[in-house]
Amino acid sequence: MSSTTLGMILFLAFVAGTLGITFWASRQTKTAADYYAGGRSFTGVQNGLAIGGDYMSAASFLGIAGIIALSGYDGFLYSIGFLVAWLVALLLVAELMRNSGKFTMADVLAFRMSPRPVRTAAGVSTIVVSIFYLLAQMVGAGALVGLLLGITSPAGKAWTIVGVGALMIVYVVFGGMKGTTWVQIVKAVLLMGGAALVTVLVLGKFGFNLSSLLGQAATTSGPKANPGSFLIPGLKYGTDAQGLAGKIDLISLGLALVLGTAGLPHILIRFYTVPTAKDARKSVLWGIGIIGTFYLLTLVLGFGAAALVGKDAIVAGDKAGNTAAPMLAQAVGQDIFGPVGGTILLALIGAVAFATILAVVAGLTLASSSSFSHDLYAHVFKRGSATERQEVVVARISALVIGAVAIGLGILAQGQNVAFLVALAFAVAASGNLPAILYSLFWKRFNTAGAVSAIYGGLISALVLVIFSPVVSGGETALFKTADFAWFPLSNPGILSIPIGFLCGWLGTIMSKEYNAAKYAEIEVRSLTGVGAEKAVQH
Amino acid sequence: MTTREHDSSVYEQVQESTEFQELKKRFRAWTFPMTVAFLAWYLLYVVMSGWARDFMAIKLLGEINVGLIFGLLQFVSTFLIAWAYARHAEKKLDPIADKLRHEVEERAK
Numbered sequence: 001m002s003s004t005t006l007g008m009i010l011f012l013a014f015v016a017g018t019l020g021i022t023f024w025a026s027r028q029t030k031t032a033a034d035y036y037a038g039g040r041s042f043t044g045v046q047n048g049l050a051i052g053g054d055y056m057s058a059a060s061f062l063g064i065a066g067i068i069a070l071s072g073y074d075g076f077l078y079s080i081g082f083l084v085a086w087l088v089a090l091l092l093v094a095e096l097m098r099n100s101g102k103f104t105m106a107d108v109l110a111f112r113m114s115p116r117p118v119r120t121a122a123g124v125s126t127i128v129v130s131i132f133y134l135l136a137q138m139v140g141a142g143a144l145v146g147l148l149l150g151i152t153s154p155a156g157k158a159w160t161i162v163g164v165g166a167l168m169i170v171y172v173v174f175g176g177m178k179g180t181t182w183v184q185i186v187k188a189v190l191l192m193g194g195a196a197l198v199t200v201l202v203l204g205k206f207g208f209n210l211s212s213l214l215g216q217a218a219t220t221s222g223p224k225a226n227p228g229s230f231l232i233p234g235l236k237y238g239t240d241a242q243g244l245a246g247k248i249d250l251i252s253l254g255l256a257l258v259l260g261t262a263g264l265p266h267i268l269i270r271f272y273t274v275p276t277a278k279d280a281r282k283s284v285l286w287g288i289g290i291i292g293t294f295y296l297l298t299l300v301l302g303f304g305a306a307a308l309v310g311k312d313a314i315v316a317g318d319k320a321g322n323t324a325a326p327m328l329a330q331a332v333g334q335d336i337f338g339p340v341g342g343t344i345l346l347a348l349i350g351a352v353a354f355a356t357i358l359a360v361v362a363g364l365t366l367a368s369s370s371s372f373s374h375d376l377y378a379h380v381f382k383r384g385s386a387t388e389r390q391e392v393v394v395a396r397i398s399a400l401v402i403g404a405v406a407i408g409l410g411i412l413a414q415g416q417n418v419a420f421l422v423a424l425a426f427a428v429a430a431s432g433n434l435p436a437i438l439y440s441l442f443w444k445r446f447n448t449a450g451a452v453s454a455i456y457g458g459l460i461s462a463l464v465l466v467i468f469s470p471v472v473s474g475g476e477t478a479l480f481k482t483a484d485f486a487w488f489p490l491s492n493p494g495i496l497s498i499p500i501g502f503l504c505g506w507l508g509t510i511m512s513k514e515y516n517a518a519k520y521a522e523i524e525v526r527s528l529t530g531v532g533a534e535k536a537v538q539h
Numbered sequence: 540m541t542t543r544e545h546d547s548s549v550y551e552q553v554q555e556s557t558e559f560q561e562l563k564k565r566f567r568a569w570t571f572p573m574t575v576a577f578l579a580w581y582l583l584y585v586v587m588s589g590w591a592r593d594f595m596a597i598k599l600l601g602e603i604n605v606g607l608i609f610g611l612l613q614f615v616s617t618f619l620i621a622w623a624y625a626r627h628a629e630k631k632l633d634p635i636a637d638k639l640r641h642e643v644e645e646r647a648k
Contacts, residue, residue, distance in 0.1 A: 073606060077588055080613045084581045087620055091570040095628075211601025218602065232596045232606045233588035247589035254585035258578065281628060288621045292614050521554040528562055529553075529636045531643045 003330070004149050007347035014190070014355045015167060018183045022171050025179030031537060032388040035176035035395060036103040036370050037272040039537035044279040046185055048286020051270050053184025054363040055082075055261075055287070056191055056294055058140050058356045059422050064295070065328075066321025068302020069314050072222060072230035074237050075302050077250070079295035081257030086291065088434075089262040090284045095277035096441050096527035097268060102534050105268045105433060106375045109440050112519030113448040116380050121455040123375035125432050126265040128459065129425045130368035131406065133266075134361055136421040138165065138410030141357045143318070148326060148350040158411045164358060165407035171362040172369065172399040176392075180362045181273055187352075187359035188290065194352040195297040198325070198345065201332045202304035210300075217303040221311035230306070245489040253423065256494030260426030263433030266367035275536035301325050308332060326350050365406070369399035416479060420471040420491065424462065427494045431501035432458030439505050441527060444520050446509050453508030458501025465493035553643060562635040569627050577620055584609055 029035050042050070057063075060082060068075030101107035106122035141164045142157040151157060171179055206213040214231055222230030229235060238247035261267060271280045305314060305324035308331045317323040329349040334342030373395035378386040386394070435454040439446040466472060471491045474484035490496075526532050553559050587595060587609070595606030 073610075076607075076610050077585070080581070080584065080610055084577065084613060084617055087577050087617060088574065090621055091574055091624055209601075211603050214602035214607075228596060231602060231604055232592050234592050238589045250589045251582070251585055254582070258581055278633065281625065285621055285625055288617065292618060296614065518548075518551060522550040524563070525550045525553045525559065525639075525643075528559075528566060528632075529639045529643070531550075531553075531640050 003343040003346040003350070006343060007148060007350040010347055010351035011354050014186070014351060015358075018171065018186060018358075019167075021182045021186070022175035022179040025176065025182060026174040029176045029178055032103070032374075032391050033534070033537050034178060035392045036374065037269070037534075038177035038181050040273060040275050040534060041536045042181060042273045042279075042283075044274060044282025045286055047181070047270060047274050047279070047283035048290060049188045050181045050184035050273070051267070051283055051287030052192070052290035052294065053186075053188035053359050054266055054270060055291055056188065056356065057137060057360040057422075058144065058353055059136065060295075061191065061195070061298065061356055062140075062144070062322045062325055062353060063320075064298045065302040065305060065325040066314070066318070066323070067236060068299065069221065069305035069309070069324035069328075070311055070321040071236035072218070072303075072306065073233050074235055076299060077233060077237060077254070078257065079298060081254050082261070083288070083292050083295055085258045085261035086284065086288045088259065089267070090281070090288065092441070093262045093268070093437060094271050094280045094284045097437070098271045098274070098277045098280040099530045099533045100441075100523050100527040101272065103269070103272060103374045104371045105265050105437065106371065106379075108523075109436055109451050110379070111440070111523050112516055113440075113451055114514075116383070118448055118451045119375040119379045121452045122433075122436070123371045123380070125428065125455050125459050126371035126375070127368045127402075129263075129428050129433070130265055130364045130371075131402070131409075132421040132428070133264075133425040134364040134368070134402075134406045135409050135413060136418050136425075137357055137361050137364070138406055139413050139416065139418045140322070141354075141361075142410065142414050144322065144353060144357070148323075148353065154414065157414055161410045161414070162407055164354075164361065165403050165410065167358055168361045168365055168406075169400055169403035171358075172365045172403070173396045176395075177269075177273060177366060177370075180359075180366050183359050183362055187355045190352050190355055192290065192294060192297075194329075194349055195294060195301065195325075198304075198329050198332060198349065199297045199300045201336055202300055202308070202328070205308070205332065205335065213300070213303055213307055216308075217306035220308075221306035221314075248495065249490040249492055252490050252492040252495035255498055256423060256427040256430050256492055259430035259434055259494070259498060261429075263429030263437065264425070265371060265429075265433070266363045268437075269367055269370060272534070277530050277533065298325075301328060304328050304332070308335075326353065361406070365399050365403050368402050369395050372398040372402070418479075420466070420479075423492055424466050427462045427466070427492060427497055428459050430458075430494055431462045431497040432456070434498075435501040435505045439509070441523070443509075444517075444524075445515060446505070447512050447514040447516075449512035449514065450505045450507075450509030454501050454505030457504025457508075458497055461500040462493045462497040465490075465497055469493065549643060549646060553639060556639075558635055559639060562632060562639065565631050565635075569631075570624070573620060573624070577616065580616060581613065584613055 106119045109118045145160040218227040218230040238250035305328040309327045326349045330342045330346035333345030377394045378391045432455040468488045473480045474486040597605045
C-alpha cells in the first residue's frame, strides 16, 4: 500500500470520527450559549487542549518546521513570539473577558459604550482578521495536498479546497462551538502525539545528543561557506543584505506576534467555553504548556529535517519548506523500521497535517460567523430585538456563506504567495483589537469614540501599510510582481500600526466627552470578581 | 429599568470598598510590572537576534550556543511566569474575589 492510500485512510478515519462527534454535538446544541460557547461546560483541561488545537495551525506545524529546516535558527524566533504572546492573554485578558463578556470580543467593548458603533467596528475587525487567516489556511491546504497526495493539477487542488471547506462548514453549522471544540481536542492530541513520536525517533538517531543533531543540521543544510550561521539568527529575517530595514522588520514581526494573539477573535471566544474565570485561567495554563511543548518539538523536527533530509531535497519538495516535517517522518521511519515504516509515518504525519488545517479553519469560521450573527445581525441590524433562535439560525447561515466565500477566494488565490496574510492577521489583531480590549478593561475614561477609533485606526493603518509594502508589490516574492507601488519598506506593519492603534484609541477618547462612571464601576467589579458572569448551561 | 439602576449602585459601592480596592491593587501591582518585564525580556531577545549575532554565536556546550540557550530561556521564563501567576491568583486574588462575589450575589437576592 502506498503512503498516499494509507494517508487517505487515516485521514478518512479522522473525518469519520469528527463527523460522528459533530452529529452528537448537534443534538446537544439547543440554545445560543450552546452554539456560541459550547454551553460553557468544557473543563479547563479540555479547553486548554482546544486552545492548542485552535492555535497550532498548519502554518506553525509545517511552516515553522520548514523555516527551521531551510533557514535554521530563524524559525525559532517565530515560535518564541507565538508562545510568549500567551502571557498577555493569561495575565491581562482571559479571566477578565470570561467574567465580563458573553459570546464575542465585542461583548466586552459594548459593555459600557454605545453598542451599535462599537459592535460594528469589532464585527468588521473580527471578520477581516478571521478571513485573512482563513484564506491563508485554505491556500495552504491546496498546496499541501499536492505535495502529500501527489495531486498537482489545479483542478485537483481546487477540489481539495472545496472538500476541506465543505467539511469545515459541516463542523461549524451542525456542531457549533461544542462540535468544533471537540474537533480541536482530537486534533491537538493527534498533532502532539505525531510530533512527539517523530521527535523521539529523530533524537534517538543522535543518541539523544542535541549538540550532534545541531552539528549535522548545520553541515548538511547550512551555507557551505559558513555552516555555523545556520545556528544563529539572520539567515531569513534581518539578513545583512537587507540592512537596517530588515532588522527593524524583525522587531516589527516580533511585536505583532507577541501582541497579536490576545486580540485574535477565534482565540478570544475560547475563554467563553468554560464555566468560570478560574477555568479560563486553567485552560490558558494548559494551553501554554501544550503550545510550548509543541514548539520545542518543532525545533527538533526542523533541525532534524535539516540534518536527515537536507536542504536540497526539501527545497525540491516545496520551495517554502512546508513538506520538511512529512519528509522527515518518512526518512526516519524508513531508516529505523524499513520502507514500510517510512510509508506509515509519512501517512500519519500527512493525515495529522490535514486534521490540523481542518480544525483551524473550523475555528476561524465559527469566530467570524458568531461575530456576524451576534454583533452585526442581532445588535446592529435588529437593535437587540432578535430572539436566540433567530440568532443561531443566522449564525449557521453566515457560517455557510463565510465558508463558501473562503472556498471561492481560496481557489482564486491558489498558487499565490499568501503567507503574509497570517502575519497581517496578527498585525491587525495587535493594532486594532488589543488596544480596544485593554483600554476597555483597564482605562476608566475610555469611551465609544475611543473604541471605534482604536479598532478602525489599527485596522486601516495595518492594511494600508501592508498594501504599500514589499509583500504586495515590487519584490520577487510579492503578490503582484510586475507592479511596484511599495513605499513602506517593512513587510510587517506592527512597529508602526500598533502604536497608531493605541494612539487613536487615546485620541478618540479624550476628544469625546462621553464617560459613564457607573458602567465603569460595573465592568471593573464584574471583571475582577466574576459577579454576574454568564453561567454554564445545565442540560 | 429600576433593577439596573439598583445594580449599578451596588457595583459602585463595591468598587469603593477597601476590599475591592485591595483586590484591584493586588491584581495590577502583580500583572502590570510583570507584563512590562516579560515584554522587555522578549524584546531584548529579538533585538539581540538582530544586532548581537556574534554574541548569540558563542558556543557553550558543543554546538549549543548562546542564541539557542537564550531562546530556550524564553520558554523557561514563560512557563515560570505562568506558574507564578496561577499561584498568585489562587492565594492573593481568588479569596477576595470569591468573597466579594458572594456578598453581591447575596445582596441581589
